[in-house]
Amino acid sequence: MRTRFRSRRSSAIVGALFAASAIAVSGCGGNDSAPANAAAATPAAKCSALTGITIPAGSIGLPTTGATVVSATLVADTDPGNNNGEYCKVLGSIHPMDFNAPDIRAEVDLPTNFNGKSVHFGGGGFDGTIPDTEGSPADGFLTGAEPAGVSTPLRRGYVTFGSDSGHEANAFDGTFATNDEALANYAGDHIKKTHDFAAYLAKARYGSDFVHSYFIGGSSGGRQGLIAAQRFPHDYDGIISTFPASGITGLWLQMGRISRSLLAPGGYVTPAKGKALLAAVMKQCDALDGAADGIISNPAACVFDPATIRCSGGVDTGDSCLSDAQINTMTTAGTPLNFSFNLANGIQSFPAFSAFTGADFWSVGFAWGASATDAIVEPGVFGKSAFYYTFSNDMLRFAVARDPGLSILNFNPANPGLLTSRVQAVSALMDSTSTDLSQFEARGGKIIMQHGQSDQFIPAQLSIDYYDRLVSRFGQGPLGQFLKFYLVPGAAHGVGGQFNGSYDGLTALDNWVTKGAEPKNLIITDLTPPTAGRTRPMCEYPQWPKYVGGDQNLAASFVCSN
Numbered sequence: 001m002r003t004r005f006r007s008r009r010s011s012a013i014v015g016a017l018f019a020a021s022a023i024a025v026s027g028c029g030g031n032d033s034a035p036a037n038a039a040a041a042t043p044a045a046k047c048s049a050l051t052g053i054t055i056p057a058g059s060i061g062l063p064t065t066g067a068t069v070v071s072a073t074l075v076a077d078t079d080p081g082n083n084n085g086e087y088c089k090v091l092g093s094i095h096p097m098d099f100n101a102p103d104i105r106a107e108v109d110l111p112t113n114f115n116g117k118s119v120h121f122g123g124g125g126f127d128g129t130i131p132d133t134e135g136s137p138a139d140g141f142l143t144g145a146e147p148a149g150v151s152t153p154l155r156r157g158y159v160t161f162g163s164d165s166g167h168e169a170n171a172f173d174g175t176f177a178t179n180d181e182a183l184a185n186y187a188g189d190h191i192k193k194t195h196d197f198a199a200y201l202a203k204a205r206y207g208s209d210f211v212h213s214y215f216i217g218g219s220s221g222g223r224q225g226l227i228a229a230q231r232f233p234h235d236y237d238g239i240i241s242t243f244p245a246s247g248i249t250g251l252w253l254q255m256g257r258i259s260r261s262l263l264a265p266g267g268y269v270t271p272a273k274g275k276a277l278l279a280a281v282m283k284q285c286d287a288l289d290g291a292a293d294g295i296i297s298n299p300a301a302c303v304f305d306p307a308t309i310r311c312s313g314g315v316d317t318g319d320s321c322l323s324d325a326q327i328n329t330m331t332t333a334g335t336p337l338n339f340s341f342n343l344a345n346g347i348q349s350f351p352a353f354s355a356f357t358g359a360d361f362w363s364v365g366f367a368w369g370a371s372a373t374d375a376i377v378e379p380g381v382f383g384k385s386a387f388y389y390t391f392s393n394d395m396l397r398f399a400v401a402r403d404p405g406l407s408i409l410n411f412n413p414a415n416p417g418l419l420t421s422r423v424q425a426v427s428a429l430m431d432s433t434s435t436d437l438s439q440f441e442a443r444g445g446k447i448i449m450q451h452g453q454s455d456q457f458i459p460a461q462l463s464i465d466y467y468d469r470l471v472s473r474f475g476q477g478p479l480g481q482f483l484k485f486y487l488v489p490g491a492a493h494g495v496g497g498q499f500n501g502s503y504d505g506l507t508a509l510d511n512w513v514t515k516g517a518e519p520k521n522l523i524i525t526d527l528t529p530p531t532a533g534r535t536r537p538m539c540e541y542p543q544w545p546k547y548v549g550g551d552q553n554l555a556a557s558f559v560c561s562n
Helices: 022-027 033-038 045-049 181-207 220-231 250-263 271-287 324-333 387-400 417-430 438-442 460-474 476-480 505-515
Strands: 067-076 087-092 104-111 118-119 160-165 214-219 238-242 446-452 484-486 523-526 535-537 544-547 557-562
Touching: 033 160, 045 067, 045 087, 087 160, 118 181, 160 181, 181 214, 181 220, 181 417, 214 220, 214 505, 220 238, 220 446, 220 557, 238 505, 250 271, 250 324, 250 387, 250 417, 271 544, 446 460, 460 476, 460 484, 476 484, 535 557
Parallel strands: 118 160, 118 214, 214 238, 238 446, 446 484
Antiparallel strands: 067 087, 087 104, 104 160, 523 535, 544 557
């Protein structure tokens, strides 16, 4: 079990997130001038020397029983399909304290043209697979994509690394959470363990530490980025947190609440009905920002009543309208969930989704499931099961109650009763809602936080609420010295939405950290056909892009407005 690796990573929303002895440092070329190390002078020899080495537990900053390099393979610049230049691909396992817990499986990619810096890739969903560290990180809103001319971090000379967060599964499978160490690893411990593993290997390969370290992740990976700043502030110089699941406990409770309405008799909203709803919302609200461009850029001005498309008599009469039960589902999605108790850091509610301002829950089948019947298929099946249902159901059954016989459909998310204290304990373990970024700020760390207004998996309001709490703690001016928050209209959760844009976020972050050049006048490019190529300004919240005239496809035709 500890040496098995899946051949490739999965899914549009998923991904996920390690250390060698002083003997390994010298044996891997740490002192190339010594005759004894002459054989280690070539990149191939330096790479192969890493195979099989063990990393002592003392080199990893949280409790483990050490780590092992499973394989180290030199990938040549000329290898078929390789666009990253020459690098050493290292696969390894970080071993748990609890023998019953799984290993953390990790990949560390060590470029021959090392620039002194690293990028830690975050995961998504329940993790369970290593993210694509050879590709592009989640610094934009279309999974794995970058604008033309933007190279991968590995190609640019960054050491790239990530892990499966401490279990092998798919992003819909939460069964691992019955083990305390596996749950703690997923919650955040794997971040530190993976970082220290990668830093040790880099020191062994290059003979020096990282000059600068960055973390980039989206969804649960965005949550992990915030945890990195909150819990491990001395390990990272810069972080990009994209559509972060910061209040992940509130998220699964809200998803459970919505699932109860969605899967109630008559409550399921089909893609055809969703299309009719979105068309009605666009007809009313699209032009409120000055441009009828298929993007609601000023959602605060959009007040949509779903009764506008109510079926006659409130009963389901076809695809062009919503029954009363379906209106109830959409209203549930579009309203906050208020708790009878406090989650970590005093959180008492979870915000509404943008159900009536552009969120498309039907653009991908794994949000609300392929059908009402398929939605509840367990264990979760990508493209068939509803992530809303499986994520909330597995969190309840495995992380909280440790009782596989329970169902989220028979559970009250607002008042968990006898399970309240356990929900609170898991919240304290997992949520990244703390506003204590003081140590990260003091060391000069920088954060870019960004969310899409049309996010169908994590409401944009969650990041707005977190940002507002940070403003209350630090003040607007001081906060802006180390954190920028962008709310991007039309952008969704890695796929779907009306404007799945991207930009070179890594360069913006690196320039801020290394040159003190804070991000300004950023332009984001839509990468989704048939609207690919149009651009918009990235506006710092609470500003939004207002159309002022000219070509609607050009950022120059918009200004950031309050």
